Amino acid sequence: MPYLPHIRPDHDETLIARLAVDDLDTPDAATARKLVADCPACAELLTDLTLIASATADLPAPARTHDFRLTEADAARLRPSSWRGLIARFRSPDLAFTRPLAVGMATLGLAGLVLASLPAGFGGVGGSTASLPEAALNTTAGPVQAQDAAGAPGAGALAPLGGPEIATDGKAASPAPVPVDRGAAVASQGNGSRDASASPGVIALPAPASSAAAATAEPSTAVSEETGSAPGPTPLVVLSLTMLVIGLVLGGLRLLAGRVV
Amino acid sequence: MEDRRPSAAVVDPVQRRDLILIERARGGDLGAFNDLVELYQDHLFALVARMVPDRDQASDAVQEAFFSAYRNLAGFRGGSVKSWLNRICVNAAMDTQRARKRRPVQPYPEFEDDSWQPPTGPEADPERLVLTAERTHVLNAALARITDDQRDAIVLFDIQGFDYAEIAAMTGVSLGTVKSRIHRGRLALRGLLEDRMELFRG
Numbered sequence: 001m002p003y004l005p006h007i008r009p010d011h012d013e014t015l016i017a018r019l020a021v022d023d024l025d026t027p028d029a030a031t032a033r034k035l036v037a038d039c040p041a042c043a044e045l046l047t048d049l050t051l052i053a054s055a056t057a058d059l060p061a062p063a064r065t066h067d068f069r070l071t072e073a074d075a076a077r078l079r080p081s082s083w084r085g086l087i088a089r090f091r092s093p094d095l096a097f098t099r100p101l102a103v104g105m106a107t108l109g110l111a112g113l114v115l116a117s118l119p120a121g122f123g124g125v126g127g128s129t130a131s132l133p134e135a136a137l138n139t140t141a142g143p144v145q146a147q148d149a150a151g152a153p154g155a156g157a158l159a160p161l162g163g164p165e166i167a168t169d170g171k172a173a174s175p176a177p178v179p180v181d182r183g184a185a186v187a188s189q190g191n192g193s194r195d196a197s198a199s200p201g202v203i204a205l206p207a208p209a210s211s212a213a214a215a216t217a218e219p220s221t222a223v224s225e226e227t228g229s230a231p232g233p234t235p236l237v238v239l240s241l242t243m244l245v246i247g248l249v250l251g252g253l254r255l256l257a258g259r260v261v
Numbered sequence: 262m263e264d265r266r267p268s269a270a271v272v273d274p275v276q277r278r279d280l281i282l283i284e285r286a287r288g289g290d291l292g293a294f295n296d297l298v299e300l301y302q303d304h305l306f307a308l309v310a311r312m313v314p315d316r317d318q319a320s321d322a323v324q325e326a327f328f329s330a331y332r333n334l335a336g337f338r339g340g341s342v343k344s345w346l347n348r349i350c351v352n353a354a355m356d357t358q359r360a361r362k363r364r365p366v367q368p369y370p371e372f373e374d375d376s377w378q379p380p381t382g383p384e385a386d387p388e389r390l391v392l393t394a395e396r397t398h399v400l401n402a403a404l405a406r407i408t409d410d411q412r413d414a415i416v417l418f419d420i421q422g423f424d425y426a427e428i429a430a431m432t433g434v435s436l437g438t439v440k441s442r443i444h445r446g447r448l449a450l451r452g453l454l455e456d457r458m459e460l461f462r463g
Binding site: 013014017018020021023045047048049051052053055056057059060061062064065066067068069070072074075078088089091092096 | 338
């Protein structure tokens with residue numbers, strides 16, 4: 001900032017500069033005019049700024065020292081090659097619609113993915129999410145050992161689980177669904193024969209050694225159960241991903257086109 | 262048959278001429294593009310040379326701007342060709358300024374160019390001519406010493422006559438920033454010229 005020794009520090013020089021270009025609203029203009037009327041230094045500053053602006057506007061144009069016309073060689077070098085031309089087209093006015101299209105598709109794709117990831121209770125699609133915990137439990141747990149679950153607290157919140165039932169005595173039982181408290185599923189070490197009342201609602205998930213024979217006794221049942229509930233991408237996820245990818249590719253091409261040209 | 266070319270709807274003869282040249286250049290006519298270069302190269306060099314007070318760098322920036330315009334013919338969206346070329350040149354000048362900032366600081370050379378002398382006529386007052394030449398010299402030297410941002414704003418506003426909104430669009434800053442740069446730039450010039458103000462008051 002210039003140092004103006006003869007202007008008072010409480011006099012706003014920017015206000016004077018704004019007055020010089022008539023860039024003040026009414027109250028500020030009144031203040032500035034009062035400053036100019038009352039303070040000779042401010043009046044001189046205003047005069048000087050106006051003179052400088054006028055002299056700047058009247059500066060003679062610098063003379064050109066070079067002819068900037070393009071030669072045939074320049075033109076040949078600058079002419080877009082096939083791929084550059086193709087990409088550069090994304091900046092042409094004819095393809096201006098690709099910008100909102102890219103933004104829209106990317107936004108819809110993202111929104112769709114978010115929607116698909118929401119649990120059903122939060123307004124999400126839920127079809128895939130509802131099956132995910134069960135599937136996860138199924139695949140990690142394998143054959144589940146029922147442990148007098150009916151007597152465990154929280155039995156009202158039990159949900160059926162598709163794994164084959166193993167009786168506490170280690171014998172293979174029917175592959176009927178076993179009630180399992182999903183919220184309190186904790187893996188238990190050991191042989192899994194502890195009484196569930198000792199740890200309410202807890203079910204031993206890993207297959208104990210004693211039940212290995214039972215697991216192998218009906219392998220076909222276990223495999224079919226697992227593959228039957230394996231989660232796959234829902235149509236919404238596939239559609240959203242496709243839209244997101246298309247949107248991003250379009251946006252990327254437009255960005256690239258900007259750099260090419 | 263209705264003519265649907267953009268130039269057909271333009272009434273202003275200069276714009277109409279420019280649009281016809283652009284259309285021909287887009288069709289591969291290098292001569293048409295060079296006609297545009299001839300029409301605007303003086304104006305654009307004067308613009309860039311004031312923003313980048315180093316003659317060689319200014320020349321490079323203008324040449325690069327015309328190259329860019331030729332490459333980007335397909336991207337021209339209609340409107341004023343002169344404004345389009347102005348924008349490209351301002352961008353090229355700002356790129357040059359940024360490139361200078363990345364290198365070790367080197368002040369701009371002061372303009373020492375005879376071509377900057379005002380035109381002489383038989384009736385011209387020699388004393389007045391000397392005064393004008395000196396004023397031009399000190400003002401150019403002061404312009405070369407203020408910041409790039411302030412100089413750009415002053416050149417575009419005071420010399421080129423663009424309004425605040427146009428400058429904001431060209432330089433990519435807000436309206437308030439443009440105004441502030443103009444005000445501060447003028448104050449900075451005044452500070453640099455304080456001892457030589459008699460040249461301007463005379």
